[in-house]
Amino acid sequence: MLNLISLLSAALTLIYGFLVLNFIRGWHNLIYFTPKKSDPQTRVSIIVAARDEEANINKTIDDLIAQQYPKALTEIIIIDDHSTDRTAEIVLSYADQHVKLIKLNEDRALNSYKKKAIQTAIGTCTGDLIITTDADCRMGAEWLATIVNLYEEKKYKMISSPVAYFQEKSFFERLQSLEFLYLIGLGASTIGNKQPSTCNGANLAYEKTTFYEVGGFQGIDDLASGDDELLLHKIAAKYPDQIGFLKNREAIVYTHAKETLGSFIQQRKRWASKSTRYKNKAIIVLGVLIWIFNLSILANFITGLFIPGFLSITFYQLLVKMILETLFLWDVTGFAKRRSLLILIPVLNILHVLYMVYIGIAGNSGKYNWKGRMVR
Structure with missing residues (x-):
């Protein structure tokens, strides 16, 4: 035995x-990307779905406004997902800096409010390239320009970019940081092997036309999670060789680890729930x-x-x-x-x-x- x-x-x-x-x-198949000096031509719509983020949203918006990318080619859309705090009020205070607010107003209960929020924003946006991030994320001033530089050079249909935790306050949060880097590295490596499996919606770019070509979130819109990974699978099925990972430190988006074991478990249950819809x-x-x-x-x-x-x-x-x-x-x-x-x-x-x-x-x-x- x-x-x-x-x-x-x-x-x-x-x-x-x-x-x-x-x-x-x-991972080694992915070459560290060095942006080329050029004048960008791509109109970009940055989409952020937010719910009860009054403590974080202003920092995220400040970082987005500070991007070293032509303002005439940049659109920032925040979708307020039925917040019960001052999130919408804070977003409105940036109206004079061309930050758009969309208030989600759903009478019927949904299982995926986030997908509904993103889809609503895409339906009204003017950009050719959609970039999603989260309302509690931080990024450097070259973040957007670096993503667009890769897009204009390679013409990928979707670009997954790195996300990392920062400002850890405990041993538990540092453990999460290391484990999360493993997940980000795993997703990047599968893209490097031309077998895309995972990505993170906190730092994700895709063409608007491609989003509609694959039917958007149709078929996965009854699942709360999966606005990133399941969309990746749909696009990879149609364009298997046109998915890229942006291996450049300027492109890293930073967010915070979960403070408690309970919130960590809820987050990971949500992430794992996407596997019930894998078709590959x-x-x-x-x-x-x-x-x-x-x-x-x-x-x-x-x-x-x-x-x-x-x-x-x-x-x-x-x-x-x-x-x-x-x-x-x-x-x-x-x-x-x-x-x-x-x-x-x-x-x-x-x-x-x-x-x-x-x-x-x-x-x-x-x-x-x-x-x-x-x-x-």
């Missing part, structure tokens, strides 16, 4: 090792294999409490996992200039197993809380 489990665990570990090595290859079998297989590998580590550990031989299997699985993920994160954290976070890998490595097994189940069943609403 022990020999059989050892062989099965070794096979799963080898498969996971192959996947991580493939992620490393994909390769992405489904990838997710299932990673989940089974983590489940095997947990199962071996629990069994090892009663049959000591299983603990050594657990140890070797964790060791291989830690070495491989360190190799991958060495590159990704180097890009984000956060290599100091690597000291957290031993702790994150163990907690990540529990997290993956739990979220893999919880994210695909039941409801979760998002912005004060219970959705699925």
Whole structure:
């Protein structure tokens, strides 16, 4: 029995090792982008869906207004999603700086207010290139120009750009920062391997015409999440070689980690819920294999409490996992200039197993809380 489990665990570990090595290859396939000096021609619409963001929205708008990009080619649209605080009032105070406010006014209950907000804005915007970010994000002054520079050079239908956490206030938030960089790196590497799987709507660009070509959010509009990843899958299905990742530090958008375990779990359940709508079998297989590998580590550990031989299997699985993920994160954290976070890998490595097994189940069943609403 022990020999059989050892062989099965070794096979799963080898498969996971192959996947991580493939992620490393994909990351290295992405060349660091150096913008060329040129006069931009693309009209851009920056779209931000906001709900109860009075504490953050002014900083985000200030950063958007400060972009080093021609004002005549820039449109900023904030969609207020039924906020109960001063969000709309704060946005209106920027009207003289050409920041547009759209108030979402839905009488009937929806499951995806964010997709409705973005789609409403796209329906009224004048830009040829849509760029979405979140109402609690920060970005440098060259953010927009860098995205457009890549777009005008490569003519990608969609561009995924990096997102990172910053200003961490606790050990828990630093753990999230390292884990989040793993997710961003994973998404980037799959684009580098020409097999796009994930992206983040806090820093996403796509052509307006392409959005309508693939039917917008039609078919995925009953799911609360997925305005980024599921749209990526639709565009990648039609234009598999025209998805890009912007590997440039000026393009990084910064946001904050979750302060509590409860809010973190709700966020990750929301992210994991998107997997119920995956149509690309390769992405489904990838997710299932990673989940089974983590489940095997947990199962071996629990069994090892009663049959000591299983603990050594657990140890070797964790060791291989830690070495491989360190190799991958060495590159990704180097890009984000956060290599100091690597000291957290031993702790994150163990907690990540529990997290993956739990979220893999919880994210695909039941409801979760998002912005004060219970959705699925």
